[in-house]
Amino acid sequence: MRISGLRVLAAVGLMALALAACGNNPTTQQKLSGGTATWAEAPNAKPNYIFPLTSGGFFSVANLSQFQYLMYRPLYWFGENGTVKLNSGLSLANDPVYSDGGKTVTMKLKGWKWSDGQPITSRDVEFWMNLLKANVGSWAAYVPKEFPDNVVSMSFPDSMTSVFTLDKTYGSLFFDYNELSQISPLPQHVWDKTTDGGTVGDFDRDPKQAVNVFKYLDGQSKSVGTYNSNPLWQVVDGPWKLKSMTTDGHVAMIPNPGYSGPVKPTIAEFDEQPYTTDTAEFDVIHTAGIDYGYIPTQDLDQRNSLTKYTFSPWIGWQITYMQINFGNATNGALYKQLYMRQAMQHLVDQDGYIKNIFKGFAYPDYGPVPIKPASNFASAFEQKNPYPFGVNAATKLLKDHGWTVNAGGVSTCSSPGSGSNQCGDGVASGAKASFKLEYASGTLAVKQEMQALKSDFSKAGLEINLSEAPFDTVITDAFGGSNVADMDNWGGGWIFAPDYYPTGDEIFSTGAGSNGGGYSNSTNDSNTDATTTSNDVKALYTYQDFLAKDLPVIWIPVADAVLALVKKTLHGWDPQDPILQLYPENWYFTAS
Amino acid sequence: MTGFLVRRLGQSFIVVVGVTIITFLLTRLLPGGVARAILGPRASPDSIAQFNHDNGLDLAVPQQYLFYVNQLVHGNLGFSYRLNESVNGLLSDHLPKTVILLGISTLIALGIAIPLGIMQAVRRNKIEDYTFTTLSFVLYSMPPFWLGLILIIVFAVNLQLLPPQGPQGPISTYLDPTELSALVLPVMSLALVTIALFSRYMRSSMLDNLVQDYVRTARAKGVSTRGVLYRHVLRNALIPIVTLLGLSLPGIFSGALITEAIYNYPGMGLLFWDSAMTRDYPVLLGVTLVVAVATVAGNLLADVFYAVVDPRVRITD
Numbered sequence: 001m002r003i004s005g006l007r008v009l010a011a012v013g014l015m016a017l018a019l020a021a022c023g024n025n026p027t028t029q030q031k032l033s034g035g036t037a038t039w040a041e042a043p044n045a046k047p048n049y050i051f052p053l054t055s056g057g058f059f060s061v062a063n064l065s066q067f068q069y070l071m072y073r074p075l076y077w078f079g080e081n082g083t084v085k086l087n088s089g090l091s092l093a094n095d096p097v098y099s100d101g102g103k104t105v106t107m108k109l110k111g112w113k114w115s116d117g118q119p120i121t122s123r124d125v126e127f128w129m130n131l132l133k134a135n136v137g138s139w140a141a142y143v144p145k146e147f148p149d150n151v152v153s154m155s156f157p158d159s160m161t162s163v164f165t166l167d168k169t170y171g172s173l174f175f176d177y178n179e180l181s182q183i184s185p186l187p188q189h190v191w192d193k194t195t196d197g198g199t200v201g202d203f204d205r206d207p208k209q210a211v212n213v214f215k216y217l218d219g220q221s222k223s224v225g226t227y228n229s230n231p232l233w234q235v236v237d238g239p240w241k242l243k244s245m246t247t248d249g250h251v252a253m254i255p256n257p258g259y260s261g262p263v264k265p266t267i268a269e270f271d272e273q274p275y276t277t278d279t280a281e282f283d284v285i286h287t288a289g290i291d292y293g294y295i296p297t298q299d300l301d302q303r304n305s306l307t308k309y310t311f312s313p314w315i316g317w318q319i320t321y322m323q324i325n326f327g328n329a330t331n332g333a334l335y336k337q338l339y340m341r342q343a344m345q346h347l348v349d350q351d352g353y354i355k356n357i358f359k360g361f362a363y364p365d366y367g368p369v370p371i372k373p374a375s376n377f378a379s380a381f382e383q384k385n386p387y388p389f390g391v392n393a394a395t396k397l398l399k400d401h402g403w404t405v406n407a408g409g410v411s412t413c414s415s416p417g418s419g420s421n422q423c424g425d426g427v428a429s430g431a432k433a434s435f436k437l438e439y440a441s442g443t444l445a446v447k448q449e450m451q452a453l454k455s456d457f458s459k460a461g462l463e464i465n466l467s468e469a470p471f472d473t474v475i476t477d478a479f480g481g482s483n484v485a486d487m488d489n490w491g492g493g494w495i496f497a498p499d500y501y502p503t504g505d506e507i508f509s510t511g512a513g514s515n516g517g518g519y520s521n522s523t524n525d526s527n528t529d530a531t532t533t534s535n536d537v538k539a540l541y542t543y544q545d546f547l548a549k550d551l552p553v554i555w556i557p558v559a560d561a562v563l564a565l566v567k568k569t570l571h572g573w574d575p576q577d578p579i580l581q582l583y584p585e586n587w588y589f590t591a592s
Numbered sequence: 593m594t595g596f597l598v599r600r601l602g603q604s605f606i607v608v609v610g611v612t613i614i615t616f617l618l619t620r621l622l623p624g625g626v627a628r629a630i631l632g633p634r635a636s637p638d639s640i641a642q643f644n645h646d647n648g649l650d651l652a653v654p655q656q657y658l659f660y661v662n663q664l665v666h667g668n669l670g671f672s673y674r675l676n677e678s679v680n681g682l683l684s685d686h687l688p689k690t691v692i693l694l695g696i697s698t699l700i701a702l703g704i705a706i707p708l709g710i711m712q713a714v715r716r717n718k719i720e721d722y723t724f725t726t727l728s729f730v731l732y733s734m735p736p737f738w739l740g741l742i743l744i745i746v747f748a749v750n751l752q753l754l755p756p757q758g759p760q761g762p763i764s765t766y767l768d769p770t771e772l773s774a775l776v777l778p779v780m781s782l783a784l785v786t787i788a789l790f791s792r793y794m795r796s797s798m799l800d801n802l803v804q805d806y807v808r809t810a811r812a813k814g815v816s817t818r819g820v821l822y823r824h825v826l827r828n829a830l831i832p833i834v835t836l837l838g839l840s841l842p843g844i845f846s847g848a849l850i851t852e853a854i855y856n857y858p859g860m861g862l863l864f865w866d867s868a869m870t871r872d873y874p875v876l877l878g879v880t881l882v883v884a885v886a887t888v889a890g891n892l893l894a895d896v897f898y899a900v901v902d903p904r905v906r907i908t909d
Binding site for chain 2: 044046048049058137138221222223224225244246247248250252271273274275276277280281283284286287289470
């Protein structure tokens with residue numbers, strides 16, 4: 001029955017894609033030059049950090065993919081034709097070349113130019129690396145022992161070539177997608193100074209002075225209202241430069257006439273509009289007042305009446321899960337039992353939630369690697385559900401391990417001990433299967449999903465006590481060891497950007513900075529290490545297959561990132577980038 | 593008068609200090625931590641500890657308050673880590689936009705409400721009076737968000753005459769002729785409610801004054817009806833309006849929260865709304881403090897102005 005349902009959904013999805021393609025086909029339309037394209041920022045997701053060596057909490061899609069990258073291009077661009085892969089055409093350098101058994105990587109720049117006419121050189125790469133090495137603690141993406149710690153020496157034999165020597169052999173997939181992907185050459189000839197009036201020098205080559213350079217640039221980035229007037233930010237290498245920006249998040253960009261990339265902007269201006277709520281944004285959609293916006297999930301029924309727009313769900317490169325706290329004083333021992341996690345996963349009706357709550361605009365998640373958009377990174381095993389929805393299967397697991405199941409109530413452990421048919425280490429006689437789950441407020445679909453999950457869990461006597469809190473509170477509790485809850489769903493899961501190769505070394509390895517639940521498994525650690533050193537994607541399959549079975553978290557469906565609405569007069573936006581990057585340089589208008 | 597002013601200023605200072613203490617404590621009682629919320633799930637424990645140290649968040653609550661007050665007396669209202677901008681910078685960006693919105697709507701409201709109130713008083717219990725009284729009650733009792741949504745549906749969605757949102761972009765573009773249409777609906781939302789309020793006060797005040805002895809005296813001296821109305825009654829009848837205007841001064845700083853939220857109008861109200869939703873403590877504290885000062889100042893100004901325009905009021909030391 002569910003398979004049929006999925007087929008119907010797939011068919012609907014294909015039809016929608018076909019219609020979207022038709023709607024975006026301008027073969028009979030005359031391409032117009034110029035015009036201002038407006039794009040709606042997600043609610044409360046305003047860009048507010050311009051310096052591409054991003055610190056602290058500014059490391060977000062809104063700041064990187066949808067703001068900085070329009071002006072400052074990474075050394076290597078990822079994302080091509082709606083897939084996650086290295087885009088050689090948009091990268092500033094030719095594809096990296098590995099030698100010395102994978103311990104040396106050489107990157108050769110293409111000779112593109114900054115907007116002031118100066119060439120982008122290896123000195124600009126060195127400038128980035130020097131600032132990074134001297135200020136790793138301030139860089140949001142820093143993972144100890146990984147980039148840049150794993151670059152033991154650098155050389156720059158000529159103005160176009162950078163050579164890194166690594167501490168060991170890495171797989172090129174991992175090093176390209178997760179390490180080199182982080183580099184953004186910076187205009188050393190303009191930014192290498194420590195004060196406004198200071199002269200530009202080689203300060204970055206002295207680690208102490210590099211700290212001061214970083215402080216200066218970071219400080220200059222702490223005044224959003226001055227971005228468009230500060231001379232520092234006028235030198236760019238991307239297709240766009242700032243025309244104006246306000247502290248409320250309104251951004252206006254105009255083409256950078258000196259952009260060296262293959263596609264030059266043809267529209268005259270690209271504007272990003274801030275919205276506090278999706279309701280305010282949808283009011284504007286009703287009047288066709290924005291070119292590229294979105295429809296709130298609760299208003300999906302109205303999408304067919306918006307005749308001036310093409311509806312196009314935008315899928316992100318992400319996974320979604322409920323984090324479970326293995327160290328929780330009350331329930332940590334329960335979470336450590338694989339059978340308990342398996343029972344929980346059996347009780348997540350992903351197909352039902354997708355159909356009834358997300359109205360078809362979500363897809364299942366069975367493991368740590370995104371299965372959409374399609375890629376060769378997701379294994380065949382992970383794409384099938386190892387723990388299909390089934391109350392009987394969950395109940396059997398509990399009974400087989402010494403639990404007295406009380407459907408609709410609270411099951412209790414009646415056979416403590418570490419035997420194969422007992423509750424397991426640390427689970428006392430009479431222990432109750434009662435859990436506290438905190439989830440992020442503000443999204444109706446998430447609320448409905450959690451209520452449905454509570455109902456499904458109760459069918460096997462697993463009691464879920466729900467509490468709702470703002471996103472900030474949930475992540476604070478999830479990563480701060482709080483006892484407010486022992487399960488957390490902050491509603492966003494994990495987006496793999498700009499660490500595009502989904503190795504999970506940041507989220508599921510023992511002691512990883514974002515492993516808030518404290519999951520620890522030596523096999524997984526070993527598998528994860530292999531994903532970073534092997535060139536074979538099979539290492540990733542081994543890693544994900546193990547975690548799909550071992551359940552470091554409870555997987556739940558991934559909602560489509562954006563339910564996009566694009567005016568039928570706007571073209572060039574399709575396919576949408578799974579890393580949620582924008583390419584307004586590809587956009588153009590037609591008359592109708 | 594001087595003693596009065598000194599006493600009032602002293603009281604005002606105490607009120608403002610009290611407001612800073614109360615708002616500071618209230619925001620600290622909110623659940624959740626600031627550092628993790630700001631730095632995000634990728635933040636390491638070290639960076640969180642460093643953030644807390646840099647911002648005085650690892651201090652005891654009284655010391656955090658002193659840290660805050662110390663910044664304040666140096667003219668630093670704080671820094672918003674969410675918006676990556678100083679609170680002073682945010683106020684200077686958002687305040688002028690609210691001044692434009694409230695300034696235009698208040699001027700329009702005064703321009704309509706005063707003649708309307710006079711007309712209703714003169715034509716008391718006639719069909720015009722009943723009509724506008726009913727209309728005023730309807731408008732005044734209508735929740736602002738409801739009125740805003742109705743205007744959007746009628747004028748933006750159905751008739752497609754006006755934009756459903758306020759102007760976007762830098763303040764320099766707000767009075768640009770091409771952007772003026774975006775101001776119409778937010779201004780109309782505020783003005784309609786204000787007209788209803790002011791016209792009721794004006795009507796009532798006019799009626800009070802029309803039966804005063806000085807009016808009878810003026811008429812006995814042969815002053816024309818128009819002269820009585822505009823030279824004698826109007827001046828006295830305006831006093832409650834002056835008081836109302838003084839009390840509405842804080843509104844400029846707090847913004848028309850609901851109206852700005854409905855129309856996505858980036859003024860002080862929307863700034864406060866955003867900050868409350870995201871627990872942006874520095875902005876909440878900064879805006880609350882400024883509004884408190886404006887409230888105290890507005891009351892003070894209204895009192896003083898009241899004494900100036902109404903000779904019957906005498907302030908003694």
